[in-house]
Amino acid sequence: MTAERVTFETKIAVVVCDDLPTWQKLNMTAFLVSGVAAAQPELAGEPYQDAADRLYLPMFRQPVLVFSGSRSQIRTAYERAMAREIPCTIFTQELFATGNDRDNRAAVRAVASADLDLVGLAMHADRRIVDKALKGLALHQ
Numbered sequence: 001m002t003a004e005r006v007t008f009e010t011k012i013a014v015v016v017c018d019d020l021p022t023w024q025k026l027n028m029t030a031f032l033v034s035g036v037a038a039a040q041p042e043l044a045g046e047p048y049q050d051a052a053d054r055l056y057l058p059m060f061r062q063p064v065l066v067f068s069g070s071r072s073q074i075r076t077a078y079e080r081a082m083a084r085e086i087p088c089t090i091f092t093q094e095l096f097a098t099g100n101d102r103d104n105r106a107a108v109r110a111v112a113s114a115d116l117d118l119v120g121l122a123m124h125a126d127r128r129i130v131d132k133a134l135k136g137l138a139l140h141q
Helices: 022-039 071-083 093-097 101-109 127-133
Strands: 010-017 064-069 088-092 118-126
Touching (some): 010 071, 010 127, 022 064, 064 071, 071 088, 071 118, 088 093, 088 101
Antiparallel strands (some): 010 118
């Protein structure tokens, strides 16, 4: 099999707050990309199958890039994304204290956009637009 470089016109990106414990970053990343997948099911590829004919669930057709930054950098990225009308999933500090989707949505609904304590966000859009929204952020190490 020859490896051929594939370029994508779009980008799936996640930004996580750099001051969180690793388990929270990982948990939040899973939740954030689930929103991207739910909103844009066409991003998923075909199911996987191994040589024994066992089937596995499909995954995104393209890489997911994970960035990290401070809360103020996440706020800036959020504001840029909103100004560019990029659909986003968001994660606020309060969501670590809730235990279900209903309470998560209520916690976000209770706070004005400008006051959200953002600790993560994810987006999918044209790669150039995503790059502008995330300018200054570094890939998570």
